[in-house]
Amino acid sequence: MNDRLTAIYRVRSDAQSIEARAQAIAVEQSIEMPVTAVDDPIVLRDIVGAVEAIEDRGDGSFTVRLGLAVATTGPEVGQLMNMLFGNTSMHDDVTLEDVAFPPDMLAQFGGPRIGLAGLRIRAGAQERAMTCTALKPQGLPSSGLAAIASRFALGGIDFIKDDHGLANQRYSPFAERVRACADAVANACRMTGRVTRYLPSLSGNLDQLRDQIRISIEAELDCVLIAPMIVGLPSLLALRHEYPDIAIMSHPALAGAARIAPPLLLGKLFRLFGVDATVFPNHGGRFSYSPATCRALADQARAPWPGIAACVPVPAGGMTTDRVPEMLDFYGRDVMLLIGGGLLAARERLTAETAAFQTSVENYDYR
């Protein structure tokens, strides 16, 4: 058999129907036409999806492993997603749970260029977890955002990312905002003697994204935030390829909850596609991911994977400083903790609260 990847689905079904259902998915995700109407022996042998295994999960659902021809996937990231889940995303009895890639595909996408190790160097945080906060609210003018960024930086935090809602709105246009915030953070760093990196949130089409990266580089920034499911994965891959020295943090906006397992999409796939740090909703916050989902997602992001650097898991979504020890117990040191609103809620004590967050992470006992 030619090169195949293995796509792993969870399918709600009864025992009598599952074999036919698995076969139907194998056809849907490959040739999408009646197999009996195909004459070509190469298509039948090398292209039609193959059911490799079906396993009863004992809960009214089955794990179905399909072998899909690597040749059908492009090579292009959008087409890969198309073959993995294009039409089947519209079947609400199926979720995409995992993918096993042959080595050649890993090399083709290549994973993070900066990754955990590179971000540690940029943050000057070799032996500890990293910290991050979020710059908001949108609606403030650039000067207002820059003032908040300055106060975060004076607290000594490692990373300040734009709220993913900051785009190119007229109340804080991208170029103006990024220059103002980059300057404010740089000035604060000169006062503290510490390193804080500011990540602007990119948006728009590929031309606009390139323009925004150029503006970011001109402001001496080397990290950015992107929501891959909003800009589109093909744009992410293009930027990853064109700007290997720019670290990319991903935001999960529009990534949904139910149809592609979060550990796969936000952990494994984003990592494979080159994301250096992946933001996701931690358990116990404003979102409903379970501890098991968060654990699996962090594992997918940073577990050893031949030839693919580790991506930093960034749990977020309603976190607070008092949860730092518990989060570090849970994730260990290979993590970046993100607290946004939880710091901003301190209002006039913002810098002190940021410093307390930073100290709490630095002083944690990482045995």
Place this chain on the structure above:
Amino acid sequence: MNDRLTAIYRVRSDAQSIEARAQAIAVEQSIEMPVTAVDDPIVLRDIVGAVEAIEDRGDGSFTVRLGLAVATTGPEVGQLMNMLFGNTSMHDDVTLEDVAFPPDMLAQFGGPRIGLAGLRIRAGAQERAMTCTALKPQGLPSSGLAAIASRFALGGIDFIKDDHGLANQRYSPFAERVRACADAVANACRMTGRVTRYLPSLSGNLDQLRDQIRISIEAELDCVLIAPMIVGLPSLLALRHEYPDIAIMSHPALAGAARIAPPLLLGKLFRLFGVDATVFPNHGGRFSYSPATCRALADQARAPWPGIAACVPVPAGGMTTDRVPEMLDFYGRDVMLLIGGGLLAARERLTAETAAFQTSVENYDYR
């Protein structure tokens, strides 16, 4: 109050919790931080999302109408989606059901450039429904696909779209395939004296998409197929703007089933963003959309909308020729019926089966 759009969500909740839940979504989809930590009066007045109405649906769910500031949405399509559903897409108790746009936003996006009326002209089908089929299976060489395209065209069909699985694979590279299929269809049209349009499937990043449109134009084509949720909506909008004479048919791959109501995403939003014809899974085929969902989707695509041309609904997904009268009873004449595998299953009778499909649509009594 400043300009607002209204986003309409369906939220699973009990009656005691729904007000707080609605407020939480309004904050999540606007400033995404504690309102109590916001000082700026303009942000509080103009930017924070507003709960406009909550209505009990009587089934354990509520309709929640939020007013979201137009200023937060960009103006950019990705940022619009971000504000509509970015973070809330990760809450599995919420679906995005509908959006009401103020007139300025409609004008900004502009809707289809060709639309129903323009496609009717291109097909020479003023008084009847249009027909479409799908070129497959992938894995065939370009010559094999061109031979099938020729046989479809000899049957007199209006449109032949590439299977959405056809990308730039090495067994049928885009440029080679498109030239071969365009030539084959043009030759067949010279024999039949009829008009058949071939739509290549585009994929990749914006640079690659532009390159593929250029190749398509060189092959004298004026219609293409795009899967917006795979290439990313920002790329769709860029192409729509740059190539106003190219008709765009959308494919729903990766559009999911559960989190954004299909009538909204595949009908209303794709139409607003400029799609001329929208493919979706018809009821009673391989997918699970109900007749009510299909009806609502078709309505969203083609109902009168001031300043926005109609988009052609294209029901598909396991349709067969014997269903033509029933589908035309259901959708009326303002539709394009798509039968792919159902024609290919006729094998050596492919041209005859295609002609029978075409005749059935042409001879239907459209009173």
